[in-house]
Amino acid sequence: MTIPKIVILTGAGISAESGLSTFRAQNGLWEGYDVNDVATYEGYIRNPTAVHDFYNMLRRKLQNPNVKPNAAHFALAELEQKLGSEHVLIITQNVDNLHEQAGSKNIIHMHGELLKVRNEKTGQIIDYFNDVNYQQNKFIRPHIVWFGEIPLQMEQIYDALSQVDYFISIGTSGNVYPAAGFVQIANQMSAKTIELNLEPSLDQSLFQTKIYGVASKIVPNFLATLI
Numbered sequence: 727m728t729i730p731k732i733v734i735l736t737g738a739g740i741s742a743e744s745g746l747s748t749f750r751a752q753n754g755l756w757e758g759y760d761v762n763d764v765a766t767y768e769g770y771i772r773n774p775t776a777v778h779d780f781y782n783m784l785r786r787k788l789q790n791p792n793v794k795p796n797a798a799h800f801a802l803a804e805l806e807q808k809l810g811s812e813h814v815l816i817i818t819q820n821v822d823n824l825h826e827q828a829g830s831k832n833i834i835h836m837h838g839e840l841l842k843v844r845n846e847k848t849g850q851i852i853d854y855f856n857d858v859n860y861q862q863n864k865f866i867r868p869h870i871v872w873f874g875e876i877p878l879q880m881e882q883i884y885d886a887l888s889q890v891d892y893f894i895s896i897g898t899s900g901n902v903y904p905a906a907g908f909v910q911i912a913n914q915m916s917a918k919t920i921e922l923n924l925e926p927s928l929d930q931s932l933f934q935t936k937i938y939g940v941a942s943k944i945v946p947n948f949l950a951t952l953i
């Protein structure tokens with residue numbers, strides 16, 4: 727039997743049960759903050775300290791000992807372990823490191839990573855666990871893809887989508903492109919497309935199979951049918 731190529735797109739919903747807020751829910755992150763202020767380069771130029779305060783807060787929250795991977799993250803790591811990294815790729819929009827903590831290896835962080843910063847002058851990316859103080863270092867910015875910026879590793883993503891057999895979208899509302907468009911590419915490749923989410927996403931009509939519920943339940947259950 728040939729082992730299928732599985733591409734998994736994850737969004738904030740997979741980390742909700744781990745204690746991290748999603749963006750667009752009631753009480754979600756974008757209810758308390760204006761995207762234009764904290765998630766655009768223009769906002770950063772206007773008020774770098776406010777932008778650092780926002781990501782410093784998220785970085786601290788992520789490192790709270792109560793924030794841990796949940797059963798959905800672990801089930802994905804187990805899938806990769808069973809089928810092999812060349813068959814299972816996670817493309818995550820999340821900037822947390824819960825997939826890594828659960829043991830997944832083949833991960834693309836298309837929107838960047840909270841526990842990294844980038845030197846704007848040299849382009850160097852380094853691991854970073856503390857608060858950033860703009861007054862002390864004006865060249866360090868969060869390693870986060872802001873609105874209007876190009877997501878990371880797009881070439882590898884399109885390459886993986888061109889060979890995909892199963893495309894599984896987990897915990898994402900389908901509001902943000904290019905990620906929201908990946909299901910269309912997967913359909914063009916005749917892949918099986920599956921949506922696992924708390925509620926129907928904006929893209930729900932494009933998926934062949936849809937299962938709704940909390941990620942910690944529906945993800946392990948669905949992945950068990952693939953192994």
Ligand code: APR
Nearest residue numbers: 737738739742748749750819897898899923924925940941
């Ligand atoms: N299990 C499964 N799905 C859940 C759960 C849960 N426990 N809790 C919430 N969800 C679903 C919601 O129903 C929603 O459809 O997760 C989705 C989260 O949607 P968003 O908050 O829009 O997050 P996401 O789709 O990841 O956002 C994409 O937007 O602002 C940006 O850069 C940010 O990467 C982010 C991008």
